[in-house]
């Protein structure tokens with residue numbers, strides 16, 4: 001039976017959870033603008049299943065603007081403790097409001113208030129301005145539930161290509177490439 005790359009990813013992530021000093025779910029997210037100019041930053045993986053890889057952010061952030069103009073992304077996990085990397089590529093779709101609400105509700109209150117206070121990716125004149133906005137939001141939602149900000153949500157990268165890379169001695173690395181084939185996957189190897 002062919003290997004399921006999603007199951008293989010879960011195995012590798014489980015190993016990374018035990019060996020990484022912090023943030024085993026951290027991944028580099030590459031996006032590109034309408035002209036194809038790339039940009040990359042770290043985000044945290046907040047959901048994974050057969051549909052894809054989910055992360056959350058501000059819809060008006062730089063990444064949000066780029067994904068609106070060009071709804072394709074690449075992800076990279078690098079687990080140094082395991083000497084492994086996983087590369088994921090594919091189109092993105094917005095997560096549902098229900099999914100975003102559920103994740104937002106699970107976050108620490110301070111993170112929820114931070115999402116309201118941050119005008120993500122916009123220039124900030126002084127740190128104190130951000131702190132004042134945070135205090136304003138803390139007062140606004142005092143004691144009550146903090147709802148998900150209207151411009152804060154998530155995306156799902158729906159993989160068409162997933163590569164598992166393992167370090168081997170003398171740079172004779174192993175590269176297993178899975179490419180979407182209809183409902184399933186085809187698997188092959190790449191030269192290192």
Ligand SMILES: Cc1cc2nc3c(=O)[nH]c(=O)nc-3n(C[C@H](O)[C@H](O)[C@H](O)COP(=O)(O)O)c2cc1C
Pocket residue numbers: 023026039040041042043044045055056057058061062063064120121
């Ligand atoms: C380990 C790590 C995890 C991060 N996770 C997230 C995340 O899940 N969502 C997010 O919006 N920003 C996250 N950030 C901050 C982003 O890297 C970035 O600074 C921010 O999202 C703005 O990016 P943009 O201007 O390209 O949109 C994380 C940063 C690091 C270093």
